[in-house]
Amino acid sequence: MSNALRQGSTWRGYRGLLALLLVAACVCTLAVWLYMSYLDSDITQTLVSQGELVSPQPRVFNIQCSEDYENYKRYPGCTPQRCGRAVTDSVVTREEAQVLRRLAERGLALAGSEGGASILDLHSGALSMGKQFVNIYRYFGDQIRDVITQEDLQLYRDVRGRIQAVIAETFGLNPTLMYLTKPTFFSRINSTAAKTQHDEYWHPHIDKVTYGSFDYTSLLYLSDYGSDFSGGRFVFMDSNGNQTVEPRTGRVSFFSSGSENLHRVEKVTWGTRYAITVSFTCDPAHGISDPALP
Numbered sequence: 001m002s003n004a005l006r007q008g009s010t011w012r013g014y015r016g017l018l019a020l021l022l023v024a025a026c027v028c029t030l031a032v033w034l035y036m037s038y039l040d041s042d043i044t045q046t047l048v049s050q051g052e053l054v055s056p057q058p059r060v061f062n063i064q065c066s067e068d069y070e071n072y073k074r075y076p077g078c079t080p081q082r083c084g085r086a087v088t089d090s091v092v093t094r095e096e097a098q099v100l101r102r103l104a105e106r107g108l109a110l111a112g113s114e115g116g117a118s119i120l121d122l123h124s125g126a127l128s129m130g131k132q133f134v135n136i137y138r139y140f141g142d143q144i145r146d147v148i149t150q151e152d153l154q155l156y157r158d159v160r161g162r163i164q165a166v167i168a169e170t171f172g173l174n175p176t177l178m179y180l181t182k183p184t185f186f187s188r189i190n191s192t193a194a195k196t197q198h199d200e201y202w203h204p205h206i207d208k209v210t211y212g213s214f215d216y217t218s219l220l221y222l223s224d225y226g227s228d229f230s231g232g233r234f235v236f237m238d239s240n241g242n243q244t245v246e247p248r249t250g251r252v253s254f255f256s257s258g259s260e261n262l263h264r265v266e267k268v269t270w271g272t273r274y275a276i277t278v279s280f281t282c283d284p285a286h287g288i289s290d291p292a293l294p
């Protein structure tokens with residue numbers, strides 16, 4: 001074989017190998033990309049499960065505050081310097097949560113949404129009724145005193161105060177510079193199909209955007225994931241995956257309300273889920289007083 005011929009076939013061999021390598025590299029890249037996007041969409045970690053007891057200290061997960069805070073007015077002693085999320089089972093006892101749950105049951109039994117999500121806001125008096133809301137204080141007048149007692153309201157105030165204290169301690173805030181803000185409400189969720197937008201509790205959202213005044217959100221759970229209901233886990237949606245909190249009677253979950261804590265609630269698939277949303281603002285102008293009977 002002449003030299004030129006030999007060189008030509010060697011070159012063709014190289015070209016073939018190169019093409020093969022290129023195809024292999026492409027396939028590898030595609031596989032890695034598919035795997036990464038699969039992981040991205042499917043990583044769900046349980047932050048705290050229903051069966052655990054987080055006590056005596058809250059379990060705290062620090063996260064970087066979002067840049068949104070640069071656009072908000074700062075209130076020293078309250079505006080988040082540190083952001084994050086935390087869960088504690090030692091701020092509200094199971095017995096206290098059961099008293100509040102019975103209050104929620106009695107209140108919501110007065111009416112309720114036609115769809116699967118009803119709320120009762122003791123501060124404004126708003127109660128879901130059919131496809132809308134009524135004001136319990138106007139609609140039921142003095143009869144409401146049979147449903148909501150002074151002891152219930154005292155318990156709400158106590159619990160609110162303790163939640164405020166644990167949030168302040170966890171995030172290094174001055175509790176006297178945090179104010180309860182609206183809406184503060186009991187929620188009852190079951191698996192009935194939504195009838196109006198008010199029933200669509202499962203959409204991902206940022207509390208600071210949805211509610212405006214919120215700086216710190218807390219949720220007090222009044223029923224148990226797995227035994228009272230299924231679905232209905234709380235989901236923090238992070239860019240690298242989801243983290244869930246499983247509701248447990250008496251469990252308090254709290255977090256900074258900015259976009260670092262995008263979240264949603266899974267659809268409830270059976271049973272009934274009760275919770276209370278208790279939130280705080282740093283802006284005294286958005287503060288409200290504790291719920292009281294008129």
Ligand SMILES: O=C(O)CCC(=O)C(=O)O
Nearest residue numbers: 187207219234265275277
């Ligand atoms: O009930 C929950 O777990 C969360 C509700 C919620 O995200 C909200 O009220 O903004």
Ligand SMILES: [Fe+2]
Nearest residue numbers: 205206207263
């Ligand atoms: Fe929320």
